[in-house]
Amino acid sequence: xxxxxxxxxxxxxxLLLTVPASAADYKPGAPGIGDPYYPAYGNxxxxxxxxxxxxxxxxxxxxxxxxxxxxxRTTQDLSRFNLDxxxxxxxxxxxxxxxxxxxxxxxxxxxxxxxxxxxxxxVTIVVRYRGVPSSKxxxxxTNWHRTPDGGVxxxxxxxxxxxxPSNDHPLDKATYDVSVAVPDxxxxxxxxxxxxxxxxxxxxxxxxxxxxxxxxxLATLAVGRFDITTGRTESGIPVINAYSKDLGDTAGAARxxxxxxxxxxxxxxxxxxxxxxxxxxxxxxxVTTGYALETQTRPFYSPRQFAGGSNVSVVVHELAxxxxxxxxxxxxxxxxxxxxxxxxxxxxxxxxxxxEGTAQELADHVYASHAADDPFWKVxxxxxxxxxxxxxxxxxxxxxxxxxxxxxxxxRAFFTILKGWPAKYAYGNATVGDFQAYAEQVSGRSxxxxxxxxxxxxxxxxxxxxxxxxxxxxxxxxxxPKSWTKITATNxxxxx
Ligand SMILES: [Zn+2]
Numbered sequence: 001x002x003x004x005x006x007x008x009x010x011x012x013x014x015l016l017l018t019v020p021a022s023a024a025d026y027k028p029g030a031p032g033i034g035d036p037y038y039p040a041y042g043n044x045x046x047x048x049x050x051x052x053x054x055x056x057x058x059x060x061x062x063x064x065x066x067x068x069x070x071x072x073r074t075t076q077d078l079s080r081f082n083l084d085x086x087x088x089x090x091x092x093x094x095x096x097x098x099x100x101x102x103x104x105x106x107x108x109x110x111x112x113x114x115x116x117x118x119x120x121x122x123v124t125i126v127v128r129y130r131g132v133p134s135s136k137x138x139x140x141x142t143n144w145h146r147t148p149d150g151g152v153x154x155x156x157x158x159x160x161x162x163x164x165p166s167n168d169h170p171l172d173k174a175t176y177d178v179s180v181a182v183p184d185x186x187x188x189x190x191x192x193x194x195x196x197x198x199x200x201x202x203x204x205x206x207x208x209x210x211x212x213x214x215x216x217x218l219a220t221l222a223v224g225r226f227d228i229t230t231g232r233t234e235s236g237i238p239v240i241n242a243y244s245k246d247l248g249d250t251a252g253a254a255r256x257x258x259x260x261x262x263x264x265x266x267x268x269x270x271x272x273x274x275x276x277x278x279x280x281x282x283x284x285x286x287v288t289t290g291y292a293l294e295t296q297t298r299p300f301y302s303p304r305q306f307a308g309g310s311n312v313s314v315v316v317h318e319l320a321x322x323x324x325x326x327x328x329x330x331x332x333x334x335x336x337x338x339x340x341x342x343x344x345x346x347x348x349x350x351x352x353x354x355x356e357g358t359a360q361e362l363a364d365h366v367y368a369s370h371a372a373d374d375p376f377w378k379v380x381x382x383x384x385x386x387x388x389x390x391x392x393x394x395x396x397x398x399x400x401x402x403x404x405x406x407x408x409x410x411x412r413a414f415f416t417i418l419k420g421w422p423a424k425y426a427y428g429n430a431t432v433g434d435f436q437a438y439a440e441q442v443s444g445r446s447x448x449x450x451x452x453x454x455x456x457x458x459x460x461x462x463x464x465x466x467x468x469x470x471x472x473x474x475x476x477x478x479x480x481p482k483s484w485t486k487i488t489a490t491n492x493x494x495x496x
Contacts (some may be wrong), residue, residue: 008245026400027117029081031108033169037333038157040105042169043082046123050174053164056181056203057188057223060152068164071174074121074159080112084158084163086138087131091272094125106138107161107168108218133162145287148246150186150224152285154293154300157333157389160216170329171427171429173213181205182223189222189242191296193279194377208316210296212277213427216330220295229255233262235269237280240298244286258282260312264319264350271349272323272472273419276426289491294343305490313483314490320346335431336389337381337455341398342418347370347487348399357481366396368478372460376401382432382455389476392491400471401454407470408450409443417442 029045032038043187048070056067064087084107094113102110109127117123129350132252133144133151143155144162153163160166164252180188181203192210210219227244233239239262247254261282266274279297288306292314299318305311324346325339348359370376381401388394406414419441423428424438436451453461454469463473472478 002491004101004451013186015259015449026077026079028110029076029078031082031105031110034169034235035169035171037389038169040108041084041158042172043084043108043167044079045078045277046074046167048072048167048172048174049217051164051166052179054140054178054393055221056295057151057221059183059186059223060195062134062146062151063130064133064151064163066128068125068127070125070127070128070165072119072123072125072167074123077119078109078113078117083109083111083127083165084124084161085127085129086136086161087128087129087163090166091128092126095123109165109243127165129165133301134361136162140394145285145289147224147244147286149244149286150182150222152220152224152287152300153424154295155291156217158217158295160219163221164219168216170215170217170333173215173329173427173429175212176210176214178208178210178219178221179205179221180208180221185225186223187226187228187242189220189226189298190285190300191218191279192277193238194240202438207443210279214296215326218294218296218326220293220298220300222283222300222389224285226283226285227258230269231259231262233280234266235275235335237262237265237275237278238259240279240281242281242283242285242456244284244303246286246343247284250303250306253308254284254301254303254491256310257306257312257315257333258301260315261319264312264315264403266370267350267353268316268319268346271346271415271418272422274421276323276327290336292490294318294324294339296322302492304492308489311485311486311489315331315346316350317349317490325421327422327427329435331429331431333386333389334383335341336384336394337398337401337432338430338435340390340394341381341402344487345394345402347483348403348489351481351483351487356483356486359403359406361478361481362484362487363400364478365484366400367466368468368474369416369480370460372458374460377460378458380456380458384452396489398455398491401451404446404450404454404469404471405439408447409439409445413443430457461496 026106035043050067050071092101145152178190188206190208194208225245229241231239277391281298284301293300318345324342348362379388379391381394466473
């Protein structure tokens with residue numbers, strides 16, 4: 001029992017006996033970082049700068065065990081603080097001393113250090129744990145995917161709870177060293193560069209490093225039997241891709257798509273600026289889910305993305321996120337348009353590049369193919385609500401809004417913004433409001449009306465608004481561009 005319910009007077013007396021009087025008003029860190037969409041996600045009172053995960057995973061039993069060492073700094077006077085985590089914890093140390101800990105809520109680990117922590121203190125947190133990730137649920141779901149030969153952690157907006165303790169919100173980015181021992185013949189795939197591997201007594205250890213800040217949901221782990229391919233982009237970024245050995249009929253289509261990673265990344269740099277990381281790739285594990293995810297430097301692709309044949313469009317989508325989502329992350333989950341509107345628009349630019357329909361034609365088609373009473377228009381991409389965070393409208397209406405912006409301010413300003421934004425907020429976070437302000441600054445135009453009409457109203461902009469925005473206003477008869485099928489085949493890119 002680590003949470004004591006005692007009268008305020010008694011609390012003051014007991015603290016006076018154990019810590020300096022100045023510490024009497026040290027308070028618990030909040031159990032959430034303050035995101036209204038997900039009030040319990042992340043935590044308050046500290047900021048993590050680095051995760052060191054030294055793990056061991058046995059595929060036969062789905063057992064993950066190891067030690068997480070977190071380097072953090074307190075942002076308030078703390079009597080205790082939370083991490084988000086589901087596996088079974090055996091010991092926690094804070095600053096070297098054993099700390100007490102308790103469970104609360106759906107995924108909270110409450111840690112009470114022996115001595116309260118003053119604001120601004122660097123602190124090292126060590127968590128020893130073990131567990132069967134597939135046996136753990138929060139809110140009735142699991143984001144740990146069992147495969148025939150291992151397991152995978154990849155989902156949005158949460159995946160870390162099943163494999164490491166964290167401050168699970170994009171606002172708290174950190175660097176990572178992920179070291180995982182797996183039985184010989186099995187591989188452990190994660191983000192970043194493969195620093196080294198070593199083998200001993202039937203186990204092989206893979207040491208991965210992410211040297212640039214990374215949001216917790218963008219950290220990934222996949223254990224299984226993979227075929228690994230390596231290469232380099234034109235600009236020299238090393239590429240490591242991994243494919244489950246048992247992809248069956250989809251193996252060829254998966255490779256024919258993901259092996260385009262280097263080429264697509266080089267192409268995207270023309271729009272978004274230099275690639276921001278020193279590692280690149282993608283992986284296709286044998287999971288039964290259907291989506292893909294922009295896990296940093298190494299996107300996750302479900303085999304189902306390639307069930308209908310090769311699809312480079314989904315690779316374009318996930319790699320576009322490396323700038324729009326990973327390099328510049330949402331400040332809150334309401335800002336999801338910053339991720340998905342732009343990743344979808346990159347697919348439209350790819351369609352244009354491939355001669356399969358221009359972004360304008362795709363925008364016209366989106367506008368024309370949804371009647372005014374279609375629930376599609378009820379979703380506000382600029383603030384969709386947690387239930388509609390990954391609604392197709394955030395993607396398609398979101399990309400339509402970008403075409404409207406392009407028409408309004410012209411190609412020169414528009415593409416200056418596309419390239420300037422990732423540099424302006426590199427390795428940080430930003431809001432939809434920040435984007436509007438930046439677009440107004442670069443274009444020298446007031447864009448409040450445009451953003452309101454196309455991103456924030458729960459209704460279809462009328463024909464006059466469409467005409468004014470350069471969008472074909474016919475309610476029918478706009479033929480789908482050739483790329484439409486491949487683009488819509490990626491519509492399950494997120495979601496659980
Ligand atoms: Zn996406």
